[in-house]
Amino acid sequence: APTIEDYFGNLDSFEADFVQRLFNAEQELQEESSGVIKIQRPDRFYLQYREPYEQLYIADGKRLWSYDADLEQVIVKQQQNLLRDTPAMILSNPQQLQRQYETDQYRSDDNNLIWFRLTPKSSENQFDEVQLGFDETQIRIMELKDGFGRITRLEFDDIRRNPGFSAETFRFTPPEGVDVIEQ
Amino acid sequence: CAAPPQSDRAAPQSREARQQQLEEIGAWQVKGRVAIVNGAEAWHLNVIWRQDEDDYQIELWGPFGSGRVQLEGDAQGVRLSDAHKQIYYARDPESLLFDHTGVKMPVSGLRYWILGLTDPQQEQDQPRYDARARLTSVQQESWHVAFKRYTRLGELAVPDRLTVAKNDLQVKLVVDDWQLQ
Numbered sequence: 079a080p081t082i083e084d085y086f087g088n089l090d091s092f093e094a095d096f097v098q099r100l101f102n103a104e105q106e107l108q109e110e111s112s113g114v115i116k117i118q119r120p121d122r123f124y125l126q127y128r129e130p131y132e133q134l135y136i137a138d139g140k141r142l143w144s145y146d147a148d149l150e151q152v153i154v155k156q157q158q159n160l161l162r163d164t165p166a167m168i169l170s171n172p173q174q175l176q177r178q179y180e181t182d183q184y185r186s187d188d189n190n191l192i193w194f195r196l197t198p199k200s201s202e203n204q205f206d207e208v209q210l211g212f213d214e215t216q217i218r219i220m221e222l223k224d225g226f227g228r229i230t231r232l233e234f235d236d237i238r239r240n241p242g243f244s245a246e247t248f249r250f251t252p253p254e255g256v257d258v259i260e261q
Numbered sequence: 262c263a264a265p266p267q268s269d270r271a272a273p274q275s276r277e278a279r280q281q282q283l284e285e286i287g288a289w290q291v292k293g294r295v296a297i298v299n300g301a302e303a304w305h306l307n308v309i310w311r312q313d314e315d316d317y318q319i320e321l322w323g324p325f326g327s328g329r330v331q332l333e334g335d336a337q338g339v340r341l342s343d344a345h346k347q348i349y350y351a352r353d354p355e356s357l358l359f360d361h362t363g364v365k366m367p368v369s370g371l372r373y374w375i376l377g378l379t380d381p382q383q384e385q386d387q388p389r390y391d392a393r394a395r396l397t398s399v400q401q402e403s404w405h406v407a408f409k410r411y412t413r414l415g416e417l418a419v420p421d422r423l424t425v426a427k428n429d430l431q432v433k434l435v436v437d438d439w440q441l442q
Contacts, residue, residue: 100326108309108320109292125324131294131437133305135324144305144324148422148435149296153303165325204327204344222326225346230326259303 082181082194085212086172092117093241094234098127101229115166115234120173121157122248123166136250137166143250152250152258165220165232168196168208178203187211191218215239276394282417283376288313288442291375293421295321296433299364308434312372313442319354319368332357332368366432367404367425374406375434377420393418403427414439 097112111131116124127133134145137157145152168175175181179196186192191211198205204224211219216239220232252258291310297303306321306328315336322329331342334354341349341357351357354368373380379388383401391397395418398407410422421436 098325100322102320109307127324131435133294133324146294146296146305146435149294149305149433151296151298151303151305151433153296153305164327202345206346224326224329224344226331226342228326228329232325259298259301261301261303 081183082175082210083172085217086169086175088240089169089172090119090240091243092169092237092239093243094237096235097233099231099233101231103227105227105229115169116243116247117166117170118243118248120171123170124247125166134250136248138248138250143252145250145252145256147253150256152252152256154258154260156261165222165230168210168220169217179208184209276390279394279417280378283378283419286376286417286441289376290438290440290442291436292438292440293434293436295435296431297364297366298429298431300429302363310371310375311442317372330361365427365430367427370401370404370406371425371432371434374408374423374425375420375436377408377411377418412436412439414441 093114093116095112096115097110099110100108102108111127112129113125113127121137122139123135123137125135132147134143136143140157142155142157143152175196178200179198181194181196184193184195191213194210194212196208196210205222206225207223209219209221210217216234216237218234220234222230289312291308293308295306295308297306304323306323309320311318317332317334319332320329327344329344332354333340338350338352339354339357341361343361349357349361351360355365358364358366358368370380370383377396379385379396379399380401386400388399389397395411396408398405400406405426407424408420409424410420411418412421419439421439423434425432
C-alpha cells in the first residue's frame with residue numbers, strides 16, 4: 079500500500095464522488111451530504127455539494143468563490159489562508175501537508191485499509207487530528223477531528239487520479255441576477 | 262365594493278388561532294443554510310438550531326465542517342465554543358456573537374421569526390399578513406423581517422425562506438428541514 083509520500087508524491091489532480099458526515103462531540107450523526115470534489119495541485123479545487131442541497135465552492139488559485147442557488151448569492155474571498163487546513167489543502171498540497179502535520183502510519187483495519195494519522199505541528203490548525211484511510215491504490219476515507227471531538231468524515235468513491243482538468247473547470251462565472259459580494 | 266385589502270381578508274381570529282398554535286410549539290429543530298452580509302464581509306454557513314422552551318443550541322459550519330461554531334444557551338446566559346477549542350461566555354447571544362464575529366446577529370428575535378411569529382420582547386410595527394393569516398413582513402426595532410416562503414409542518418405553515426435586514430447587515434435563511442421535537 080502507498081505511503082503518504084508515495085501516494086501524494088505523484089498526485090497532480092484528483093476527482094472523486096464523496097459522502098460527508100458530520101458528527102457532534104457525542105458522536106451522533108448531525109448531517110450527511112454528498113457531492114463531487116475535483117482538485118488540481120497546488121491550489122485549485124472544485125467542491126460541489128449536490129445532496130441534500132446545492133452548494134458550490136471553487137478555488138481558482140487566487141480567489142475562493144462560494145455560490146448557493148437558494149440563497150441567490152455568491153461570495154468571493156481572497157484564497158490564501160482560507161484553505162490552510164481543509165481537506166482540499168491536504169489532498170492537493172503535500173509540501174504544506176508535510177510542513178503542517180506530523181504523519182505516522184497508524185493501523186490497518188478489518189476492511190484492510192491502511193490508516194495514517196496526521197497531527198498538527200501548530201495549534202492554529204482547526205483540526206486536532208486528521209486520519210487518512212488508504213486501500214492499495216487510493217485514499218478512501220478522511221476523518222477530521224476538532225478540539226471538541228466533533229468529526230467530519232469524508233468517504234471517497236469513483237476516484238480518478240490525475241484525470242487532467244481543463245482550465246475551465248476551476249473558473250466560475252456568477253449566474254444572472256445573483257448578487258456577488260466581493261471581500 | 263372593492264375586495265378588502267389582502268391582509269384583512271383572513272378572519273381576524275384565524276390570525277390569533279394561528280399565533281396561538283405557533284406559540285404552543287415548545288421544542289423544534291431547524292436545519293438549513295444562512296447567508297450573512299455585514300457591510301463588506303460575508304459568510305455562507307450551514308446551521309442547525311435546536312430550541313426547547315428557553316434552552317437553545319445553534320451550530321454553524323462551512324464547507325467540510327470547517328469553522329464550526331456552537332452556541333449553547335438558556336435564559337440565564339450563553340456559551341460559544343469555536344473550532345480552536347476556545348470557549349466564551351456572555352449574558353446574551355447577541356453580544357457574544359458580536360464580540361466573536363463582529364456581527365450583531367438578532368438571535369433572540371430569530372427564535373420567534375423562524376416560526377413565523379413576532380418577537381414579543383420587541384416593539385413591532387406594520388405587521389403584514391397574507392390571505393392565510395401568515396405573517397409576510399414586520400418591522401421590529403428597525404429589523405426588517407420578510408417571510409418569503411412558507412412550508413408545511415404537520416397542519417401548520419412555517420417559514421422556510423426568511424430575510425432579516427438592518428442597516429448594512431443582511432441575513433438570509435433557507436430552511437431545508439423543519440422538525441418538532
